[in-house]
Amino acid sequence: MMMMEDKLLNWLKLVFISLMVLLFVSKIAVLLWWRPRKIEDHFSKQGIRGPPYHFFIGNVKEIVSLMLKASSQPMPFSHNILPRVLAFYHHWRKIYGATFLIWFGPTVRLAVSDPDLIREVFTSKFEFYEKNEAHPLIRQLEGDGLLSLKGEKWAHHRKILTPTFHMENLKLLVPVVAKSVTDMLDKWVTMSESGNVEIEVSEWFQILSEDVITRTAFGSSYEDGKAIFRLQARQMDLAAQAFQTVQIPGYRFIPTKRNIKSWKLDKDIKKSLMKLIGKRKENIGNVLPEKGPKDLLGLMIQASDSSPNITDYDIVEECKSFFFAGKQTTSNLLTWTTVLLAMHPQWQVLARDEVLRVCGARDNIPTKDDVVKLKTLNMIVNESLRLYPPIIATIRRAKTDAELGGYKIPSGTEILIPILAVHHDQAIWGSDANEFNPARFSEDQEFKPYDDDDDKLLSDDEEENVTQDVYEERRPNHEMDKERDSIATHLMLR
Structure with a gap:
């Protein structure tokens, strides 16, 4: 009798384990095969196609x-950087049109470039879409702030920080920025x-951006x-x-030499910030001065005094x-604007x-009133942002x-x-569209640049010749460090 009970118990265990294995395999099959095929069929019926899904990858x-x-080939003399920077998008758009599917593993992404559809995602129907989760290493760097927050907490933090970026406050920061630029x-x-002397402007602009952002924060x-x-x-x-190596799930938790350094830096950063917050509270209290620019740290400390939802964390x-968020985007804009000029x-x-x-003369620091009058410079910056946007894609x-x-977009x-x-x-x-033409941002669409030597307008051929000669003579080394490129690659599709 005892032996029969043992056999029955073992048989039940075997059945249970088999069912668990079957359930696990079924879930994997649904996630990695059945669901992607169903999604492909769903979009195909709506006329949206894309490169076929391959199991798991x-x-x-x-x-x-x-x-x-794309990166192995030399860059042509052109501002048409799309085939190189987003080679996969450029390639498949020619095959499947402006709206198509791409699979990042079993995760489906719908590529959308129609301005009307983009407007829906960000404005009229924004409540149906949320930010994509960042890679854990990126999340550690960017912090749990506005970049990653969602819902009510995001709205609350945005309300607190808005005065930092209010036009009147930005105008008060002009002298602060001017001092950093003048020093450089x-x-x-x-x-x-x-x-x-040869100057690597990208390195200097990174230092400048860091200096200005630090003063603002x-x-x-x-x-x-x-x-x-x-x-x-x-x-x-x-x-x-870390991004330059193969990403193994869970590897960031292993106490390797690099991971230990990263953990220590993260701990030191948080500890130093907490100490700074305490010192700031002790020295100036929670009241911001009525006059003068408002910095991010002061606004957050003031908010924490009146709102229990804002902690030191x-x-x-x-x-x-x-x-x-600010350092690389700002320094890249300054670098590319300099290159284009x-x-x-x-x-x-x-x-x-x-x-x-x-x-006026060089010794005159621009005022807040001067900045708004720089129409041509504003056109140039807009064109730089158009040709070389700091963030090339988002999700x-x-x-x-x-x-x-x-x-019909499935959840x-x-x-x-x-x-x-x-x-x-x-x-x-x-x-x-692939040419540098700041005049497109002018109210006067006939506006054209003048020659350096006289007042006659340059013809298109003359402008191209001047551009080619100057580019060959002064072509700067504007490739960013490989280390920073690897982070940008992961950021660009967020």
Whole structure:
């Protein structure tokens, strides 16, 4: 009798284990095969196709192959960077049209470049879409701030931080920015006194951006804040090294030499920020001065005094986000604008003349009233942002079943918005979409740059010849460090 009971018990255990294995295999099959096929069929009935899904890996192998092939070829003399930077999108758009499916593993992404559809995602139907979750290493760097927050907490933090970016407050920050820029230019002048000197502007602009952001974030606590951001820059380099290797699930929890360094830096950053917050509260209290610019740290501390929902942890995370989001985007904009002006000297002359006319001699620091009068410079910056946007793509995820421009979007579908492709779309910008033409942002569409030597307008052929000559003579080394590129690659599809 005892033996029969043991056999029955063993048989039941075997059946239970078999059922569990069968259930697990079934879930894997649904996730990695049945569901992707069902989604492909769902979109195919709506006229949306894409490269076929491959079990488990999706289209990742093809994406990597297309990107590697594009980066292995020399860049042509052109601002048409889409085929190189978003090679997979450029390739498949020619085959499947402007709206198509891509598979990142078993995760489906709907590529959308129609401005009307993008407007729905960000404005009229934004409540149906949420931000994509960041990679854990990126999340550690960017902090749990506005970049990653969602829902009511995001809205609450945004309301608190809005005064930092209010136009009146930004105008008060003009002297702060001017001082940082003047200090940098003085160093350049000193360097040039020994004769011709080559300056790597991307490195200088990274330092400048860090300096301005630190002053904006920490105000009177500038020196302490700068030391903290130095730690975060080191942490960013470690994360970049990690992205250059194969990502093994759970590897970031293993106490490797690099991971231990990263953990220590994260701990030091949080500890230093908490100490700074305590010192700031002790020195100035929770009341901001009525006059003068409002810094991010002061606004957060003031909010924490009146709202129990704002903790010291929230302040720490917002400071991390502010630095991480602002430094690379700002320095990249400054770098590419400088490169474009070097390639198109006729616009450089116009911008310089305008600055001298509006702001006066070099010793005169621009005021808040001067900045709004720099129309030509504003056109140039807009065109730089169009041709070389700091963020080349972004992602939103459908929180529930939704409708987008007549398409039925299942819950969980990720919407890939290729910002760079939209900025280079000839249907939107015209046949010269891949050319540097700041005049497109002028109210006077006939506006054209002048020659350096006289008042006659340059012909298109003359402008191209001048641009080619200057580019070959002064072509700067504007490739970013490989370490920072690897982080940008992961950021670009968020």
